Amino acid sequence: xxxxxxxxxxxxxxxxxxxxxxxxxxxxxxxxxxxxxxxxxxxxxxxxxxxxxxxxxxxxxxxxxxxxxxxxxxxxxxxxxxxxxxxxxxxxxxxxxxxxxxxxxxxxxxxxxxxxxxxxxxxxxxxxxxxxxxxxxxxxxxxxxxxxxxxxxxxxxxxxxxxxxxxxxxxxxxxxxxxxxxxxxxxxxxxxxxxxxxxxxxxxxxxxxxxxxxxxxxxxxxxxxxxxxxxxxxxxxxxxxxxxxxxxxxxxxxxxxxxxxxxxxxxxxxxxxxxxxxxxxxxxxxxxxxxxxxxxxxxxxxxxxxxxxxxxxxxxxxxxxxxxxxxxxxxxxxxxxxxxxxxxxxxxxxxxxxxxxxxxxxxxxxxxxxx
Ligand code: CXF
Ligand code: ZN
Numbered sequence: 107x108x109x110x111x112x113x114x115x116x117x118x119x120x121x122x123x124x125x126x127x128x129x130x131x132x133x134x135x136x137x138x139x140x141x142x143x144x145x146x147x148x149x150x151x152x153x154x155x156x157x158x159x160x161x162x163x164x165x166x167x168x169x170x171x172x173x174x175x176x177x178x179x180x181x182x183x184x185x186x187x188x189x190x191x192x193x194x195x196x197x198x199x200x201x202x203x204x205x206x207x208x209x210x211x212x213x214x215x216x217x218x219x220x221x222x223x224x225x226x227x228x229x230x231x232x233x234x235x236x237x238x239x240x241x242x243x244x245x246x247x248x249x250x251x252x253x254x255x256x257x258x259x260x261x262x263x264x265x266x267x268x269x270x271x272x273x274x275x276x277x278x279x280x281x282x283x284x285x286x287x288x289x290x291x292x293x294x295x296x297x298x299x300x301x302x303x304x305x306x307x308x309x310x311x312x313x314x315x316x317x318x319x320x321x322x323x324x325x326x327x328x329x330x331x332x333x334x335x336x337x338x339x340x341x342x343x344x345x346x347x348x349x350x351x352x353x354x355x356x357x358x359x360x361x362x363x364x365x366x367x368x369x370x371x372x373x374x375x376x377x378x379x380x381x382x383x384x385x386x387x388x389x390x391x392x393x394x395x396x397x398x399x400x401x402x403x404x405x406x407x408x409x410x411x412x413x414x415x416x417x418x419x420x421x422x423x424x425x426x427x428x429x430x431x432x433x434x435x436x437x438x439x440x441x442x443x444x445x446x447x448x449x450x451x452x453x454x455x456x457x458x459x460x461x462x463x464x465x466x467x468x469x470x471x472x473x474x475x476x477x
Contacts (some may be wrong), residue, residue, distance in 0.1 A: 107113045107131070108138065112230070112454050114237070116163040122225035123458040124381060127165065127248070128231045133223070135255045139190060142477050144246040145169030145275030145447075146458055147306075151396070153241075161166055161221040161362025161476035164238035165230060170246025170253075170272035171261075173426050173477065183426075184260050189270060189477075193277025193425050194218055195257040196259065196396050206427075208256070209420030218242045247455065250475060259429045271473050273445050275306070276429055278420075278471050279469070280443050282392060283310025283423015287318055291390045295319030297364025300355055301341075302379060304332040306446060309339055313441050316340030316454060320365065322358060326351055329465060339445065350376050371395040377402060385411035392418050393446065401419045447471050 113122040132138055150166040152158050174188045184190055192402040195217040197210035200286075203211055206258035212219065216224040223229060228236035229252045230245065236455030239245040243257040263272060287293045299320040299351065304327035315323045324343045325336035333344035345354050355363065362384025368376050372395025376435050380389045380403045407413065421428070448467030450458035458470035 107353075108233070109221075110248050110250040111244070112165040113167070113452070114163050114215070114232075115150075115154050115166050122247070122459070124191055124455070125232065129235055129250055129252055130227070130231070131227050132161075132176060132178040132252065134178040136178045136183055137184060137190075137253045137255065137258050138176045139170065139172040139173055139237055139244075139251050139253055139258070140175050141172040141246050141249055141251055141270035141474045143171050143274040143474055144280065145464060146393075146455075146462055146472065147275075147278050148236075148462070149278070150457065153462070158219065159215075160241070164221055164241060164243040165248055166241050167251075168192070168242030169275040169278050169471075170244050170251055171270040172246075172251070172429045174258075175267070178432050181255055183331030184258060189261040189468075190254050190258045191261060191270070191273050191277055191429060192244045192246060192424070193242070193257050193259065193281070193429070194250070194420060197224070198256055206424040206434045207422060208425070209423060210212055213350075224240050235292070241464075243371050246418055247472070257408070259424065259425050262430055262433065265433050268436070270446065270477055271449060273433070274471050275447070275469050276432055276443070277425065279306035280310045281416075281423045281428060281432060282421040283307040283369070284314040284441065285423045285428060286390050286392055286418045287311050287314035287320075287365075289387050289422040289428065290416060290418040291365055291367070293318040293365055295320055297326070298322050298359045298384075299365040300324040300326060300363050300365060300379065300382070301367045301369070302326045302347075302375050303369035303393065304329070304336045305369060308367075309336065309446055309468060310441075310443065311367050312336055312340045313443070317440050319437060324355060324358060325337050331456055332465075332468070335445065335468075339442065352382065355382050365390065365403065369393050371402060373399050380408070380415060381392050382415070383411070386413065388414045390416050390418050445471075449473055
């Protein structure tokens with residue numbers, strides 16, 4: 107048993123509290139990581155607010171980065187001392203994992219959201235009793251985490267000069283936005299794209315759309331400060347969502363959008379986005395909607411023009427290939443996601459959450475320990 111400190115989430119009626127916990131011994135495919143930094147994502151807050159079927163209390167955090175301390179007997183991808191980033195976990199043998207599409211793992215829930223290992227055993231304990239953990243296969247709002255071969259990526263040596271408190275958030279919203287553009291929709295150079303929502307996912311999509319050579323790149327958000335940043339990151343045009351977005355896009359792109367990318371999950375906006383598609387246009391959807399929501403669209407326009415509506419999870423990312431690819435883009439200055447980050451100390455976790463919720467920081471990252 108290893109002692110650690112972790113931020114415990116007991117729901118939204120009380121702040122996260124940093125308390126003592128212990129970590130279980132490693133299984134053969136597991137990796138213990140000393141956490142250096144961890145990003146905060148809206149999914150952590152959705153769990154806090156009981157909007158997702160994840161048990162509470164729990165240690166959240168799923169954008170962890172750190173140094174490998176110990177590996178199980180079957181681990182081959184990293185060694186103690188390696189710098190790593192972590193992302194979501196997957197089973198490795200279902201039909202989706204078999205084609206390197208682990209974001210669609212048939213066993214996503216038990217490996218990421220059950221609070222325990224997929225076999226039902228606890229990874230964390232408090233005062234001798236099991237504490238929910240293994241969130242996204244990591245629970246990284248802590249000084250130490252148990253992760254798995256399938257959700258740990260070694261940071262390539264080429265990134266030695268980039269601190270882990272910059273790289274930490276690469277395995278969630280950033281890969282989701284960039285992967286949607288580069289992997290799922292495979293955006294073609296020269297075609298127009300509009301992106302609804304300029305949070306982490308939307309901003310990553312804007313940077314990736316620039317990499318893909320899309321043109322124009324139109325960003326829509328209701329916060330002018332975010333639109334200013336969107337422009338700096340690659341948007342050629344920005345529209346405040348309070349204006350007449352549909353007319354503005356029709357003016358800019360009279361033949362329609364090659365791609366419409368929605369990060370908001372707001373039905374009315376998604377329906378507008380679909381109505382703006384050019385022939386063969388793709389509407390990519392990544393926003394979290396009310397589970398009861400349904401969409402309405404015109405069948406003959408969709409079918410007739412070969413238009414497509416695509417649900418995308420995690421940017422279709424395959425971690426071991428896509429995260430190093432994104433790191434390369436960062437190093438080359440094409441994916442400057444550090445512009446989105448605001449840093450906080452571990453014991454400022456509640457302040458970091460407020461900054462995320464009131465929109466002053468796009469991507470809060472907790473500094474948990476020195477590298
Ligand atoms: C996830 C959803 C599943 C794949 C990776 C990203 N979102 C987390 O917030
Ligand atoms: Zn996330």
